[in-house]
Amino acid sequence: MAIFLTKDSRVLVQGMTGAEGTRHTTRMLAAGTDVVAGVTPGKGGRSVDFGERTVPVFGSVTEAVAETGADVSVVFVPPRFTAAAVEEAVAAEVPLCVVITEGVPVHDAVRLRALAGGRTRIIGPNCPGLISPGQSSAGIIPADITSAGRIGLVSKSGTLTYQLMYELRDLGFSTAVGIGGDPVVGTTHIDCLRAFQDDPGTDAIVMIGEIGGDAEERAAAYIERHVTKPVVAYVAGFTAPEGKTMGHAGAIVSGSSGTAQAKKEALEAAGVRVGRTPSETARLMRSALS
C-alpha cells in the first residue's frame, strides 16, 4: 500500500513536451509510472515516443482526463504559466495535482489552494513530488536510490528526502512525499501524517522539517493527539541566521519564531525522536523498527 499514489494511478504530465517535462517523463516511465497523457496547449493531437511507450498529447486537461481517465497531474510548466495550468487541473477535477515548478508567486499558491478546495489535492509548488517505490513516481524523486518498504516519509526538502531514502534503502519506503519549501504549499506535513497513520502499508514515519513558519510545531501537536505509529524527525537550519533566506523561500527565521530549536523541542515534547544529523535520524528509525 501507499498514500496518494499507487500502481493504479494514471498520470498525465502538464508541460510534457518541454525539455524538463520530457526528461522527467522518461524517468517516471522507467520507475514504473503509468503515464497516460501529456498536456500542452496548442499541441493536442500529437504524441511523444518514449521507446517503450508512446504517450498522446492533448490540448487541455479536460480532454486528457476524458480520453485517458488520468487521475494524477504532474506540472512542469514555467512559473508564469503555472497558475493557469493548475487551474485547469482543478477545473477538470483531477484528484491529485503535483506542482514541481520552482518560483511560483506566493499569491498564486494561495489562490490555487483556495480554488482547489476539497476536490483536488495540490502537492507543492517547488517540490520534488512523491514516489511510492516499485509502484509509481509523480515528479523528480530518483527511483533507483531506494526500494519499496514500509516507511513513510514527508519532507520540505528534496535532497534531504533523497539522503534519508538512501540511508534507509535496505528497509524501503511505502511513499515519500516532498511537500516543498515555499511559504504556502498545497499539502502540509499534517496531511501526510494523517494519510500515513491511516495507511496499512506504513509502519513508521520519517518527518523532515526546516526553519521558518510553524508547520513542524503544528505537526508535533497533531502527532501527539492522532499518530500512534512511531515518528522520527529531522530539522535543518540550526545555524541559520535571522532574516536570511536560505534557498527555500519559506526557510527564513523571523525573530524568535520558526527556529530549528523551537521545532525540535516541540517535536520531542510530542514524543518524537529528533536526530541531530540525517545519519542519526536514520539510526533512530532503525531502532524504532527493531
Place this chain on the structure above:
Amino acid sequence: MDLYEYQAKELFGRHGIPVPAGRIAATPAEARAIAAELDTPVVIKAQVKTGGRGKAGGIRPAAGPVAAEAEADRVLGMDIKGHIARRVLVEAATVPFEEYYAAFLVDRAEGGFLAMVSGQGGMEIEELAATDPDALVKLPIDPVTGVDADVARLLAEKAGLPGQAAEVLERLWRVLVAEDALLVEVNPLICTTDQRIMALDGKVTLDDNAAFRHAWEGYAERTDSLEDRARAKGLNYVKLDGTVGVIGNGAGLVMSTLDVVAGAGADPANFLDIGGGASAQVMADGLEIILADPDVRSVLVNVFGGITACDAVANGIVTALGLLGERGLGRPIVVRLDGNNAEVGRRILSDARHPAVRQVSTMDGAAEMAARLAAGA
C-alpha cells in the same frame, strides 16, 4: 524583498493612500533644499530596512531648512543595527490626533491571507500582541473575494477605527494584491486633528517569485559583496561568520550541512546551494566565490547524487578544480559524495589525485575533517 519606507510610501501614494509630502535625500544639502521647498517643519527619517529607528536616533524633527541640513548630517551614515543610513526621507512633520495599526499579509500557517488591525498604533506590534491581544483584530481574508468595502468597514469597526479609515484599508489591500506583496504594514496609520487618515510609516515586503510580472528593477541594490557576485552567477549564497566554506546541492541538504559542521565544533563560513545539476561550470563558480572569502580555511563539498549521478558530479569537481587552477590550491577541500554511482564518483576523484582534495564517505565524517582542517590541526 523588503522595501525602504520611502519606496513603500511611493506605492501607497500610487494606490491613493494619503502620505505626508516629502522626498528622499542623500546629502545634507539636498535635505535642506527639500525642507525649503516643503516650507514647513519637517522630520528627517533614516532609510534603513530594520525597526527601532526612532530609539536609535534615526528619526529627528527639524524646524526649518537649516536644522534639516544639520539633522540630516547627523543621521546620514548612522549605523542602525548593522544597517547604514545612506539616505534620509525629508517629510512634512505631521501631528497625529490618533494612532492605529493596519497590516495585510500572507498567513503561512493557514496558506491564506490575514488582516491585522488595531485602534492602538505606534508601538511595536509584537509588544501589543503580547500585552493586549484583544486590541489586535485578526481576520482571515478570502483569497478569491478579497477585501471589499464591506470587509473594510467591518475591520475598521471591529478595531475601533473611524469610518473614513475603511477606504484606506481597502486601498491597502489593493497594494498587497496588485504589487504581489507578502506584507503591507502601516504603523502608525494616523488620524490628523482635521480628521484625515494618513500613513505615517510603511513596510512592504515583495515576493521575489513574482518579479517577472512587475517592473522592480529600480529596487535592486548593487554592491560588490560576495552575495551579489554569487547572485549574478545564479548561485544562492549567504555569507556567514565562520571559517568552513560549504557547498552542496539542494537548500535543505546545505542547511543540514551547516548544522553538522557546527556540531563538529566549527563555524560555517557560508551557505551555498548549487542546485540539482552540479555541472563543472557551476561547481567552479561556487568554489571561486567561496575561496574569494579570506576567512575560509577549509571547504566542504557535500553532494548527494540523486537525479545527477555521482560520476557526473565528480567529473564536475575535477573540471572545476582545473578551471580554478592555482586559485584552488592552498586551502583543503573535503569532498563527500554519496548516492547514485557514488563508488564510481569517488574513484574518479581519487584517480585525479588533486593535492587539495580529501574524500570522506559520510556527511558527519566529512564535516569533522573540514572542521579539524579549518582549526589548523
